[in-house]
Amino acid sequence: DISSHLDDLPPTVLKKDYANLPIMNSVDDVVKRLLSLEMASQKEKMKVKIQQLVEKVRRSPKDNGSFEVQGKLKREGYFAILTARIRTLEEHLQRHPKDKKNRRCMLMELDRRRKLLGYLRRVNYGTFEKTCKELHIQYSPPQPYTRRVTKRWLVKKALCIKVYQEKRKLKAGERLKQRRQWQARARAAWE
Numbered sequence: 656d657i658s659s660h661l662d663d664l665p666p667t668v669l670k671k672d673y674a675n676l677p678i679m680n681s682v683d684d685v686v687k688r689l690l691s692l693e694m695a696s697q698k699e700k701m702k703v704k705i706q707q708l709v710e711k712v713r714r715s716p717k718d719n720g721s722f723e724v725q726g727k728l729k730r731e732g733y734f735a736i737l738t739a740r741i742r743t744l745e746e747h748l749q750r751h752p753k754d755k756k757n758r759r760c761m762l763m764e765l766d767r768r769r770k771l772l773g774y775l776r777r778v779n780y781g782t783f784e785k786t787c788k789e790l791h792i793q794y795s796p797p798q799p800y801t802r803r804v805t806k807r808w809l810v811k812k813a814l815c816i817k818v819y820q821e822k823r824k825l826k827a828g829e830r831l832k833q834r835r836q837w838q839a840r841a842r843a844a845w846e
Contacts, residue, residue, distance in 0.1 A: 712786055
């Protein structure tokens with residue numbers, strides 16, 4: 656069947672809320688199994704995956720303030736969150752290709768991530784490369800805007816250029832007279 660990006664999570668790992676509790680060492684195996692990812696929902700698996708991606712991007716263990724960890728919205732691991740959501744939506748769309756709403760959501764998330772990555776690329780290229788490498792993101796810069804050339808547009812542009820040139824020719828004589836008057840006044844002022 657279709658492989659998931661959540662498949663690499665070991666089923667024995669505890670859910671995010673229970674992972675750091677000291678009492679978990681003395682709990683029965685059945686309870687541990689219930690609180691592990693083996694019995695977890697998709698949402699709980701996503702939390703653990705996002706936490707793993709954030710750990711990959713962090714500069715140091717105590718780093719909570721860097722751009723790649725926070726993003727512009729001051730949410731922990733915004734690039735990691737977007738990447739995890741995008742991958743989940745891609746998998747969903749492979750199973751359900753006619754789901755237009757989730758396709759639109761995925762495209763919006765992709766666009767948001769591309770904009771944030773573009774900003775990071777302009778500000779700090781080294782961090783941008785590291786983030787892309789750690790999260791396995793292929794970034795391609797946006798194409799420059801090019802207007803589609805049509806016959807109508809070419810004719811309109813040619814007409815505008817012609818009108819502009821004719822207008823300049825008409826005003827050229829006027830400007831020459833004005834310039835000569837200014838020069839005459841300047842000479843009179845000097846004398």
